[in-house]
Amino acid sequence: MSEYPRFDFDQVDFITADTHFGHQRIIELADRPFGSVDEMNDEMTRRWNDIVGPDDVVLHLGDVALGPIEESMAMTRKLNGRRFLIPGNHDRVSSATQTKAAIERFRPLYEAAGWEILPEIVEGTRSGHRLLACHYPYWGDSQEVERHRAHRPRNDEELPLLHGHTHARDHGPGGLEFHVGVDAHGFAPIPFARIDEWITTIHPGLTRLNTAIRDAREIVTSYENVPWPEMDALYYTQGYNDLRAVLGELLDALDAPEPDSHHDEALPDGD
Known part of the structure; x- marks a missing residue:
């Protein structure tokens, strides 16, 4: 989170x-x-x-x-x-x-x-x-x-x-x-x-990947915190749609091209 x-x-x-x-x-x-x-x-x-x-x-x-x-x-x-x-x-x-x-x-x-x-x-x-x-x-x-x-x-x-x-x-x-x-x-x-x-020049895949992973974890956590009796069909449907959206973002991030070599050279060394 x-x-x-x-x-x-x-x-x-x-x-x-x-x-x-x-x-x-x-x-x-x-x-x-x-x-x-x-x-x-x-x-x-x-x-x-x-x-x-x-x-x-x-x-x-x-x-x-x-x-x-x-x-x-x-x-x-x-x-x-x-x-x-x-x-x-x-x-x-x-x-x-x-x-x-x-x-x-x-x-x-x-x-x-x-x-x-x-x-x-x-x-x-x-x-x-x-x-x-x-x-x-x-x-x-x-x-x-x-x-x-x-x-x-x-x-x-x-x-x-x-x-x-x-x-x-x-x-x-x-x-x-x-x-x-x-x-x-x-x-x-x-x-x-x-x-x-x-x-877009720094960690282009990583920033999108972190975002998608975090959003997926937040959605999963939100369902874990809901008592079972309160979960109905509409709630499951909304959850399914939410998960589809964030998993799509996750897959898009995984498919993102690797940074060019000059982007890697621009990463900080801890200064």
């Missing part, structure tokens, strides 16, 4: 992280090309709304706003789209840095600005491929010490991970990770189509 809460990645049109609206010091800390925090706020808002439409869905992987938080969150109301937020360490709704009381206090402020707050790590599928999303990468930080280790995802299954946090400017994808922070992507959200292109 899935270790993390489920999220529907198929609905997402754009993804981003680490906007830091209202944060004066991030200009210096991340060497951003803005002369003032007002310029940064205005330019990132313009770039966001230039590509994101009112009906688009955006997944933000944390650190959305700092500074005077009431003012900073209020300005994010101008951002287009339905906006999901996975909290980062600088968000006032993050269990990595905030108390439960603080999260309860600030959550309405985020929601009033149009943010739908998700758990700190989510798992789901995109066109059948399993994905994780979290503010933090498996490894790495914007500082010398890897902070918030307990709030990072486990890498037991080697699943592709979408993340922010590092403020790296020289790359997006790297091995099993894709850094989506604005510092690496022109200070704007990126189309999820770029994630689609990337995910």
Whole structure:
């Protein structure tokens, strides 16, 4: 069964992280090309709304706003789209840095600005491929010490991970990770189509196989937990149809072509 809460990645049109609206010091800390925090706020808002439409869905992987938080969150109301937020360490709704009381206090402020707050790590599928999303990468930080280790995802299954946090400017994808922070992507959200292109290059058969196996196990487990007297013909019919669907996915995954040699060379060595 899935270790993390489920999220529907198929609905997402754009993804981003680490906007830091209202944060004066991030200009210096991340060497951003803005002369003032007002310029940064205005330019990132313009770039966001230039590509994101009112009906688009955006997944933000944390650190959305700092500074005077009431003012900073209020300005994010101008951002287009339905906006999901996975909290980062600088968000006032993050269990990595905030108390439960603080999260309860600030959550309405985020929601009033149009943010739908998700758990700190989510798992789901995109066109059948399993994905994780979290503010933090498996490894790495914007500082010398890897902070918030307990709030990072486990890498037991080697699943592709979408993340922010590092403020790296020289790359997006790297091995099993894709850094989506604005510092690496022109200070704007990126189309999820770029994630689609990337995910098909890593373990193309494995991600689909893991998804199919997990779904089959969840269906079998759901039947094992139902007392026999409550199971009727309609229930069996639904179960048969469900099993046919997941077994079809499993067979498709097993028939998937092996990755090309250059894909194997791109797999991480544990760095």
